[in-house]
Amino acid sequence: MKSIIFTFLCICLFFNKVNGQFTPPELIFDGIQPEWTYLSEDTTFIQSPEDPFSSPFWGRHIVDFLSDDDYLYLLELVISQTPYGGLEGCLLHKLDVSTGKPEWIYHSTSYVGNKYREYYQSGSMSWYGDNMIRLVGDKSIDTIMANSTGLFNFHTRPVEKIIDVSNGALMSEKYSNLKVEESYNVIPNRSNVMTLGNGDVVHSSYNLSVKNGKKIKAIEVREVDDITLDIDSLKYFRTEHITAIDENDSDAFSPYWRKLNKDTLLVISPVADTSSGWILGDVKLIWLDISKKENVSVIKELNVTNELEHPDGAFNSSVLLFTKDNNIFITQQVEDTLSIITQYYAWLAWYDHDGVKLAKVRKNLNNAGEPYHQHKFIGVLDGVAYVLARHEKTVDILAWHPNDDKMEVLNQIGLENEDVLVRLRIGEPQFLPDNKLFVGLNGTVKNDNDKNSGFNYYYKFDLKDLGIITKTEKIAEDSFFKIMPNPSSGIFKIEFGAAFSGELRIINSVGQSVWDDNVNNEKSIQINLYNQKPGIYFLYGKNIDLEKKFKTRILLVK
Numbered sequence: 001m002k003s004i005i006f007t008f009l010c011i012c013l014f015f016n017k018v019n020g021q022f023t024p025p026e027l028i029f030d031g032i033q034p035e036w037t038y039l040s041e042d043t044t045f046i047q048s049p050e051d052p053f054s055s056p057f058w059g060r061h062i063v064d065f066l067s068d069d070d071y072l073y074l075l076e077l078v079i080s081q082t083p084y085g086g087l088e089g090c091l092l093h094k095l096d097v098s099t100g101k102p103e104w105i106y107h108s109t110s111y112v113g114n115k116y117r118e119y120y121q122s123g124s125m126s127w128y129g130d131n132m133i134r135l136v137g138d139k140s141i142d143t144i145m146a147n148s149t150g151l152f153n154f155h156t157r158p159v160e161k162i163i164d165v166s167n168g169a170l171m172s173e174k175y176s177n178l179k180v181e182e183s184y185n186v187i188p189n190r191s192n193v194m195t196l197g198n199g200d201v202v203h204s205s206y207n208l209s210v211k212n213g214k215k216i217k218a219i220e221v222r223e224v225d226d227i228t229l230d231i232d233s234l235k236y237f238r239t240e241h242i243t244a245i246d247e248n249d250s251d252a253f254s255p256y257w258r259k260l261n262k263d264t265l266l267v268i269s270p271v272a273d274t275s276s277g278w279i280l281g282d283v284k285l286i287w288l289d290i291s292k293k294e295n296v297s298v299i300k301e302l303n304v305t306n307e308l309e310h311p312d313g314a315f316n317s318s319v320l321l322f323t324k325d326n327n328i329f330i331t332q333q334v335e336d337t338l339s340i341i342t343q344y345y346a347w348l349a350w351y352d353h354d355g356v357k358l359a360k361v362r363k364n365l366n367n368a369g370e371p372y373h374q375h376k377f378i379g380v381l382d383g384v385a386y387v388l389a390r391h392e393k394t395v396d397i398l399a400w401h402p403n404d405d406k407m408e409v410l411n412q413i414g415l416e417n418e419d420v421l422v423r424l425r426i427g428e429p430q431f432l433p434d435n436k437l438f439v440g441l442n443g444t445v446k447n448d449n450d451k452n453s454g455f456n457y458y459y460k461f462d463l464k465d466l467g468i469i470t471k472t473e474k475i476a477e478d479s480f481f482k483i484m485p486n487p488s489s490g491i492f493k494i495e496f497g498a499a500f501s502g503e504l505r506i507i508n509s510v511g512q513s514v515w516d517d518n519v520n521n522e523k524s525i526q527i528n529l530y531n532q533k534p535g536i537y538f539l540y541g542k543n544i545d546l547e548k549k550f551k552t553r554i555l556l557v558k
Helices: 002-018 471-480
Strands: 036-039 060-067 071-079 087-096 102-109 125-127 132-144 154-164 170-175 180-184 191-195 201-211 214-224 231-245 256-261 264-271 282-289 297-303 320-324 327-335 344-351 357-361 374-381 384-391 394-400 408-415 423-426 430-432 436-446 452-462 481-484 491-508 513-528 535-543 549-556
Touching: 060 125, 060 430, 060 436, 087 132, 132 191, 154 191, 154 201, 256 320, 264 320, 320 374, 327 374, 374 423, 374 430, 384 423, 408 535, 481 549
Parallel strands: 231 264
Antiparallel strands: 036 452, 060 071, 071 087, 087 102, 125 132, 132 154, 154 170, 154 180, 191 201, 201 214, 214 231, 256 264, 264 282, 282 297, 320 327, 327 344, 344 357, 374 384, 384 394, 394 408, 423 436, 430 436, 436 452, 481 491, 491 513, 491 535, 535 549
């Protein structure tokens, strides 16, 4: 298992290094259309002679967001183009929420091989004073670790940068002269500098040690002095019981951690003794109080081992942890060991911030009975969790209600020209003001040199177009019109709050019109879609004076 995972990471990095294309193709949507499109490009890109196929577009990973009413601040990590792998630095984009146009891009990408790399994660960005953004992260010390068995490891030191929101200028930069003995690499959660709610800075890192003949995968949280960014080498919190395995090592059993809120760090700790095979024995959620950096402590633990599906699967992925809107999600891609044919699928569990389980999906499949290959959690609105799930090159929008063991497919993001892609992946989504959704799509194509070439597009969608209707919108719609019943078998009635004259049109989830009519001074109208397939449909209407437009979702079931 160790060799398989290590080989996989090497292959990923190799293909990232030869990924490159100077003219990424436009992605053409089938059905739902975005309100704007933004292509991430590093205008300060420098071609490396060691990597002739790279470009200003590839190797991007969204790690953090900030937003206000008018702008979105998007922090991307940039994968290194050198043979050493790792991370080259970051790009910070300020985008106009209404248009998607960049106001400025802060570049921290030096393209100088294995020197001066920077690493950031979720929680790295915060507002600072008036009109400033604070970035805290790790900055590498010039060379690769001499004793490293891999290609990706670097000694690090905490770094802080202050960015002027108005123009993207770097106002100050400071970093510690005291190196952190632990290293980081391209695998998530290896090292992270975080800002707490009160402005204090802590450094959390993943560390390997040996105790009683077994390797211990531990998470350490250290105090970082806010003035000098020097680490107090004596004051830290260590969770030695996180993951214990024998002489073998596998990142499938690595601990992960996320900030749940400003004062709480959440850790998922898988434990396995590989002397008896690659089987997880215990998985715990651990809440750490980080409100006082000098006194980090365990709040509570929750054993979630019973959530595991097929724990004996030889090719199961890591148990992943996500936090959104003070909610907790864990998921794992597993091998179905009971199937004659090798199959993989994902299970997902949802908890509130206190660890109360809200729902569990044992096997998440699309409407065709096919397993999803990737999940991204958007967030929670009005008590409903929303998820983006990808099968091959199609993305479904899913609604997950408490106590439900199956998610509802609301709509689908499809591409007319998906054949130009070798593969498609979903970036981190984010709810935006005014009932909008921000989402990134990472595409890979073959360039002119027949090499895999990657790029990131970012989009803004209207929640209604995706089938996500909030309570406030539902109340506003109900005062103007009602659909009864909804869901229905296809025969339903529209009742208007006042006599309505104008156009009505119903389209299916891929944008095709299935019914339309012009009505005159009607207070209700009956519609028959019984012969249409079950699924999500959308009703569009506008009155004759063009003073009132509306759109809502219709669900047909059989």
